[in-house]
Amino acid sequence: MIHVQIMQTSDGNISSFKMKGHADFAEKGQDIVCAGASAVSFGSINAIMELTGVKPDIQQSNGGYLECTIPDALPNDIAEKVQLLLHGMVISLQTIERDYGKYIKITFR
Secondary structure: OEEEEEOOOOOOOOOEEEEEEOOOOOOOOOOOHHHHHHHHHHHHHHHHHHHHHHOOOOEEEEOEEEEEOOOOOOOOHHHHHHHHHHHHHHHHHHHHHHHHHEEEEEEEE
16 A cells, blocks of 8 residues: 655645655556556656656655655745645645555655
8 A cells, every 4th residue: 555644834835745655556557546656756756856846755665665855944935935835736646545445645744
């Protein structure tokens, strides 16, 4: 199962997220749950970097681990754009979770 953990500040902003594990929906190369979750998360990180100029702290491994932390103290206009992209990512991941809940779980902290 893919475990997604979304870390939020007290005001609801997303400060970081972690993804770990494998969906095991299908064999490697055929797993649409894994491919979808990966595409959504990496696409969101790429969009943040390209559209806002923000470089998140990214940690990853070949074993199905991704962690992305957003820098503190961004200018308000940039922070709003980053949050919009991150909340869009969460909505996309929740859509995958709704349809494939046995293979992906999202929690908020």
